[in-house]
Amino acid sequence: DTAVSQTPKYLVTQMGNDKSIKCEQNLGHDTMYWYKQDSKKFLKIMFSYNNKELIINETVPNRFSPKSPDKAHLNLHINSLELGDSAVYFCASSQGRFYSYEQYFGPGTRLTVT
Amino acid sequence: AQSVAQPEDQVNVAEGNPLTVKCTYSVSGNPYLFWYVQYPNRGLQFLLKYITGDNLVKGSYGFEAEFNKSQTSFHLKKPSALVSDSALYFCAVRDREDGGATNKLIFGTGTLLAVQP
Numbered sequence: 001d002t003a004v005s006q007t008p009k010y011l012v013t014q015m016g017n018d019k020s021i022k023c024e025q026n027l028g029h030d031t032m033y034w035y036k037q038d039s040k041k042f043l044k045i046m047f048s049y050n051n052k053e054l055i056i057n058e059t060v061p062n063r064f065s066p067k068s069p070d071k072a073h074l075n076l077h078i079n080s081l082e083l084g085d086s087a088v089y090f091c092a093s094s095q096g097r098f099y100s101y102e103q104y105f106g107p108g109t110r111l112t113v114t
Numbered sequence: 115a116q117s118v119a120q121p122e123d124q125v126n127v128a129e130g131n132p133l134t135v136k137c138t139y140s141v142s143g144n145p146y147l148f149w150y151v152q153y154p155n156r157g158l159q160f161l162l163k164y165i166t167g168d169n170l171v172k173g174s175y176g177f178e179a180e181f182n183k184s185q186t187s188f189h190l191k192k193p194s195a196l197v198s199d200s201a202l203y204f205c206a207v208r209d210r211e212d213g214g215a216t217n218k219l220i221f222g223t224g225t226l227l228a229v230q231p
Contacts, residue, residue, distance in 0.1 A: 004157070031217060040223075041152075041202060041223070041224050042221075042223060042224075043158075043204065043221040043224075044221070045218055045219065048216060048217070048218070050216075055216050056216050056218055090157055090158070092157075092158075094217055096217070097216055097217055098216075098217065100146045100163060100165045100208065100217075101217055102148065102160040102163055103158075103160065103217070103219065104160065105150075105157030105158040105159070106157050107156060107157045108155075108156070108157050
């Protein structure tokens, strides 16, 4: 069984469209994250939820909106897509929000905006 | 500002030789340090972490890392490299500027490890 899964794996869309990426974890974790990895492989946190509460909200365009319907799911909705949004988006989860829990990553969603 | 530096974009090593992937950090207070590995077209996988205690940390796949407080380093090592170790390696430190309220990680820029047969 996949621990952290994301759908879709690939997403190709045109500028101006709205799209969503879904993430699910079956590890029983209560904290989930969204990361963006750019073309140079630089990895940066975007958001984090703990028990459906937003706890990390980095400086990203407000076109990006996360939503966590329950502890096992975290979705990312992107409005009015731009060329610069092209990247690989990773979902991750951890056992808790504090201290030193390692994070478990999903396989990524490669978003290409044309 | 807190940061992590991986000074080498790429490390080349022959199979069977020891390998080292370097990482230095800058953080206020005691650091919580991590190594992750990313294989092509895959997500990151946790390798090991240093929280406290013994400066030599052992992790997955035969990797280990040595925490050196005086040099603010956390280098990843393996005694004998395998071709299958070829991947992108990330060092990360837990951000402490939020007062410990979250498990936010700051990642280095990554080091590509290439192991030649």
